[in-house]
Amino acid sequence: MRERSSRPRRWFRGRRSYRGCRAVVTGASSGVGRAIALELARRGARVLATARRADRLDALAREAAHVRGSAVPGDPLLPLAGDITDRSFRAEIVRQAVAGLGGLDLVVAAAGSGAIGSFRAASPETLERIMAVDFFAPVELVRDSLPALARGHDPAIVLVGSILGHHALPLHSEYCAAKAAVRSMAQSLRTELATEGIDVMLASLGPTASEFWDSLLVGRRPAWSRGRPMSAERTARIVLRALAWRRREVLPGLRAKGFAIAARLFPRLIDAAMMRGARRSRPSAGDPTR
Numbered sequence: 001m002r003e004r005s006s007r008p009r010r011w012f013r014g015r016r017s018y019r020g021c022r023a024v025v026t027g028a029s030s031g032v033g034r035a036i037a038l039e040l041a042r043r044g045a046r047v048l049a050t051a052r053r054a055d056r057l058d059a060l061a062r063e064a065a066h067v068r069g070s071a072v073p074g075d076p077l078l079p080l081a082g083d084i085t086d087r088s089f090r091a092e093i094v095r096q097a098v099a100g101l102g103g104l105d106l107v108v109a110a111a112g113s114g115a116i117g118s119f120r121a122a123s124p125e126t127l128e129r130i131m132a133v134d135f136f137a138p139v140e141l142v143r144d145s146l147p148a149l150a151r152g153h154d155p156a157i158v159l160v161g162s163i164l165g166h167h168a169l170p171l172h173s174e175y176c177a178a179k180a181a182v183r184s185m186a187q188s189l190r191t192e193l194a195t196e197g198i199d200v201m202l203a204s205l206g207p208t209a210s211e212f213w214d215s216l217l218v219g220r221r222p223a224w225s226r227g228r229p230m231s232a233e234r235t236a237r238i239v240l241r242a243l244a245w246r247r248r249e250v251l252p253g254l255r256a257k258g259f260a261i262a263a264r265l266f267p268r269l270i271d272a273a274m275m276r277g278a279r280r281s282r283p284s285a286g287d288p289t290r
Helices: 031-042 054-063 086-102 124-148 171-193 232-244 253-266 267-280
Strands: 022-025 046-051 075-079 106-109 156-162 200-206
Touching: 022 031, 022 086, 031 046, 031 075, 031 171, 031 232, 046 054, 046 086, 054 075, 075 086, 086 124, 124 156, 124 171, 124 200, 124 253, 156 171, 171 200, 171 267, 200 232, 200 253, 253 267
Parallel strands: 022 046, 022 106, 046 075, 106 156, 156 200
Antiparallel strands: none
């Protein structure tokens, strides 16, 4: 079991190592969450992987057991199925991490959901569900994890957000609001937790290969969104490399970086382009580049 160092925390630290790291990854049954969990195991971490689909997690655990570089005592990946929006399950995640991994050094909150369509036509339940999955659940898991992280070795938190947290698009109101809230929370916690030596990094994802479109609460994927997304595996490698170098935020890929720059420098141009696109689209169309 790794003990917390008694030495004072330093503002300037070397590159983070994942060997022996004890991590929790949510949303691990598919997409970026799955890829991050597997990449952590490959780099020598032990992972508690959570999602709702137990069969997917069991398959992930079997795959992680055979990845190169995971020669660490104990299974490289422990599956735990449940609903991240349930308060008792979030508490169970932390308990299982401490009991099964011997402590907690890293929390990666990658679970998410989306909805496409007009806010006027959407139901209040859609907004409540999106905020519950994309905002309340990850930040409350962080809150529950803080005591264990404070005892961990070189602890860190990764909140998986979206470039739409930088600039909102029409027909994505609930999703954009949740991701903007995640971005603000990451900014606030980063400074607040620095005094405890806990790093906080925001991963603002652009178009990424995942099952996002298959699990929309409302709406469907529009034709004009079907470009070539970045693979979940490449995204995971970029995110973990950025965390190792103690970045504050990472925007994987040129499309994500370009959107963030445009959002800062040319927000009205984005709005004008989106207004033209919205007029040509049906109310249920949109593109939540996540």
